[in-house]
Amino acid sequence: MPSPSENIPECSYPAGQGKTAPEISGEVEQCVRERLQEFQTEIDALRRENERLKRVENEAFLNGKQELDLIYASAPIGLCLIDTDTRYLRINRIFAEMNGYSIGEHIGKRVREILPDLADAAEELTRKVVKTGEAVLNTEIQGETPARPGAVRYWKETWSPLKNDRGEVVAINIVAREITGQKQAEDALHRSEGQLALEVETLTKLHTFSTRLLAMSDIETVAQEALDELIDLVGAEMGTLQVYDPVTGGLKFMATRALDEAAIASLPAVIAPDYPSTCGRALKTRQRIIVEDTLSDPAAAAHRTPAAKLGYRAAQSTPLLANGELFGMISTHFRQPHHFTEHDLRLIDLAASHTASLMERTRAAEILRESEERLSLALEAAQFGTFDFDLRTRKANWDEQSKRIFGVSGRGGPGYEGFIGLIHPDDRARVEAVLARAFDPATDGTYETEFRIIRPDGGMVWNRTAGKMYFEGEGPERKAVRQLGINQDITERKREEEALKRHTAELARLHRDLKIANREANLYLDILTHDIGNTENVSNLYADILIEALQGKEEEIGYVKKLQRSVQKSIEILRTVSTIRRIHRTTSELRPVGLDAAIRGVIRSSPSSTILYDGASSRVWGDDLFPVVMDNLVGNAVKHGGPDVEIVIRVEELDGRVLVSVEDTGPGVPDTEKQEIFHRYEQKRRGVGEGLGLYLVRILVERYGGMVWVDDRVPGRPEEGAAFRFTVATAPESD
CATH class of the missing domain: 3.30.450.40 (GAF domain)
Structure with missing residues (x-):
């Protein structure tokens, strides 16, 4: 670069050309001013060039400190770098959080723009470091920041100069550690040393306490x-x-x-x-x-x-x-x-x-711990095993359960080909087809299938496997690179399924046999009902003739009448059985039934019995068999109470239901038999017969959605008669 004097033209003027001294002096001054202006221009240009070179040099110097990035990211204290104008060049997260702004909000801004309350102290420290070129160690700074507005905080900071090759301070490293808590503790110490000693003792106890508790489970x-x-x-x-x-x-x-x-x-x-x-x-x-x-x-x-x-x-x-x-x-x-x-x-x-x-x-x-135990027990109980195939390296990683299922040992486990080779030949093609679909990149890679395994020792087990393929690449290059899955020994389940199939087949056979037997039983019942009905008519006719022939022979006539009653009883049993069969074979749609009509119909059919009844207006849900309920209950009272029995029929309306009671003055029902008499062949001591009548009452009442039971007519005194009661749902009144 030429020297300044080489670029500045000389100032020349003619001497002694008839000019006065003042004129010459003025020209000289003009020339000097021009020369000075030109010198100043050159000096300014040199200064700018010098500053530019210095900035380039400084930036190159700073950019060479990349190792600071790692320190800034991992340091447990506040770190920042400012230039000599207190402008933030770099700051870590901890320092930024102390100030209450993000890292990005700091960069390029001066301390005064970010922390006006701390700017004076920061600028004074900057001037000191730049002037002396020496670090300021462990200086204490206090003030407020936006991180905690209104709270005075304290920091212990070290300001260290960062110099270029010429020894010039170009930036300042700041290391900050917040000591607000320490200052508060110090203040507390100043206020009361005894209190601090007590706190220390307490904290020691708490530490000991916590340490001891940590060892407890x-x-x-x-x-x-x-x-x-x-x-x-x-x-x-x-x-x-x-x-x-x-x-x-x-x-x-x-x-x-x-x-x-x-x-x-x-x-x-x-x-x-x-x-x-x-x-x-x-x-x-x-x-x-x-x-x-x-x-x-x-x-x-x-x-x-x-x-x-x-x-x-x-x-x-x-x-x-x-x-x-x-x-x-x-x-x-x-x-x-x-x-x-x-x-x-x-x-x-x-x-x-x-x-x-x-x-x-x-x-x-x-x-x-409980969850892990449950999971471990569940996996063990379910006999789950896991496997992992790396399809690029062809390496496998099987857990011990999977190895046990397949009957293999060794480190890692069989690879993909070894896995396929252990599959039963009859199942292999099907399994390979399932896996081929899972290998297709167009699918989600999931699969599940069951197959047989032929173990190396010759044993066979059933295995359920489920898994997922993981793909890499795009387009035509996309392919499966990893296979993860589970294995489960389902041999026992398969055995149970086979046993269930056999059991189902046996049940189907039994069902067919039962249907055949049922048809035959119904046929026999139809024949019996028809033929015995005809026989009853003939028997009654001959019995009447025999009674006329035995006029005056009361004992013999009594035997004939017993014969007639036995025949009638047989007919009643057949009718009851037919009714029960009808109930079981058909599904009747319930409809409103007039309760009063059903009761009065039964009373009319028993003209020789004393039956007291005040009437009822209720309608209940039933069907055309509803009168059978009343007929059997009244008939049961007449049969077991004898000719002198008195019967009372009561009807009470409850909340949406009707309670019907048939009370008699007969021999009653012992407590031990009150539940049994409503079951087949549990007639017990109330008389001869098979107990079918009350059984029929129970299944009909339950068909109508109600329940039936027997009480003592006089509570606690069964010998004074029984009270048969049942409930049925109230039906709406007819329009």
Whole structure:
């Protein structure tokens, strides 16, 4: 580059050409000004060039410090880099969070733009570092930042110069560590050394307490130890720790100390949120409740008596909260009125926080352990195994269960070809077709199939496999690169399925046989009903003739009449059996039935019996067999009560149902037989017969959606008669 003098033209003027001295002096001054202006222009150009070169040099220097990126990303303290104009060039996340802005919001801005309250101190430190070229170590800065508006915070910072090759300060590295807590602790120390010593001692105890609890895995042990430790820390005389029961929404006692067990037993087993004790009120509000004297605190009035039984006058209850979830309640009690200091409450908070966290961890560990045990048992019970094929390397990774299923051993397990080779020859083509579809990149790669395995030892098992193919690439290059799946030994299930098939076939055969037998039975019943009916008519005719022929021979006539009754009984049994068959073979649609008409029809068919009935207006749901119910109940009373029996029929309307009672003065039904008589062939002592009539009553009433039973006509005195009752649903009145 030419020197400045080479670019500046010389100032020449003619000397002594008739000009006056002032004129010559003016020209000289003009020339000097021009030369000075030209020098200044050149100097400015050189200065700009020099500054540009310096910036380029500085930027190159800074760009060469890439290793700072890793430090900035991983350092556990605040780091930043500013230029000599306090402009942020680089900052890490921790420093940015201290200031209350993002990293991006810092870059390129001066400290005054980001933190105006701290700008004066920052600019003074910058000038000092630039001027001296020396670091400022462990300087303390205080002020407010947008991260915590209104809060005075403290930082311990070191400002170190960053120099170029010429030793010029081009930037400043700042290392910052927030010491707000430390300053507060120092202030507290200055206020009270004794208080600090107490805090240190307390923290030591809490640390020991927490360390000991960390080694415990049983939640009940944790609860008792936590309660004992807190009582000792705050000098309480008694206490309780309760766990929260999410099912009831209340608290259950888990640990107690120095409280009378009988008094505790008198308390509710579950303390609800509306219970007036400190723990109940704290449960309701999820906040600590303090009572310094139960006798003078109006809020404790409702709990004074239980408190007196438990023997305390002052108490506090603090919820055990972890991550916003309630785990229980820890309470401390004093026998006399007691003032809870801030120190006490801090201790309680710390202990409660530790205890809740440990309870959360202990419960989570128990849940995880139980879950793992259930999963392990489930996998073992289901005989699940897993496998992983790397289709690029052809390597396999089978778990032990899969190896057991396939009867193989060794590290890793068979590859894909080995897997295919173990499949039963009759199933191999089908399985390969299933896998081929899963290998198709156009599918989602999932598959499931069942097949037989021929183990190396010759044994055969059934296996269920399910899995998924994972693909890589795009378009024509897309292909399966990995296969993950499960195996399950289903041999036992297949055996059960085969047994079920055989059982089903056997049931089908039995069903066919039963249908044939049923048809034959119905045929026989039809024949019996028809033929015996005809025979009855003939028998009655001959019996009547025989009675006329035996006029005057009363004993012989009695035998003939017994014969007639036996024939009639046989006909009644056949009719009942036919009715039962009809019920079982057909499905009748229920319709409204007039109850009064059905009852009066039965009364008309029993003119020789004494039957009392006041009438009824109800309509009930039934069908054309409904009169059979009344006929059998009345007939049962007549048959077992004899000619002098009195029968009363009552009808009561209940809520949507009708209760019908048929009461008689006959021999009654013992309590031991009241259930049995409604079943087939359980007629018992009320007379001869097969018990089909009452069985028919039961199945008809149940068909109508009701129920039937028998009571004593006079409660507790079965010998004075029976009361047969049944209910049926009320039907709407006809239009």
